[in-house]
Amino acid sequence: VTMDIVITNQITPTFTQLGPLCQNSTPPTLPGTSINNITGTWSPATISTSVAGTTTYTFTPAAGQCAVPVTMDIVITNQITPTFTQLGPLCQNSTAPTLPLTSTNGINGTWSPATINTSVAGTFTYTFTPDAGQCAVPVTMDIVITTQITPTFTQLGPLCQNSTAPTLPTTSLHYISGVW
Secondary structure (H helix, E strand, O other), X not given: OOOOOOOOOXXXXXXXXXXXXXXXXXXXXOOOEOOOOOEEEEEOOOOOOOOOEEEEEEEEEOOOOOEOOEEEEEEEEOOEOOOOOOOOOEEOOOOOOOOOOEOOOOOEEEEEOOOOOOOOOEEXXXXXXXXXXXXXXXXXXXXXXXXXXXXXXXXXXXOOOOOOOOOOOOEOOOOOEOOO
16 A cells, blocks of 8 residues: 655735834734735734834744745834024014024924914914824924014113214114124
8 A cells, every 4th residue: 555645835915114203103913924825823913012122923824725834024214303593582473594404413394373463472382293204203392483673772862963973872672783
């Protein structure tokens, strides 16, 4: 009596590489079925993006599929906080500078509100939102708009005709300097 025994090749499950992912981002779900139709489970079961670094996830095929476990290393990258040179304080009704669309550490994005309004005195918050795909977090900048001050001076005169006139002061009583 003879017996034929068939030995089948072990299958290595294949997956599309995930990551790198941004720290604290919403991670994708680990697939329960490989590209080559092997089902199984992952350990750890879900991707954690809370800590930057590389984590190894192991896929274990369900029994009876003649498949071997595989691993996938998923990289979590640090979030970048955009940095800017502080603007202000600015004088009320002055011409405001333009809010920069690129941070000093190279992050591109947009501001809300998009422009600085100097028509009202006070402190106003501007929010920078990074463009997608940069692994950066939104940041805010408080910009102070100061009230316009009218310079005041001690009144000069009356002066006598042909008398020596006093020098006009270059600094007001509120310490505002300027020229006449």
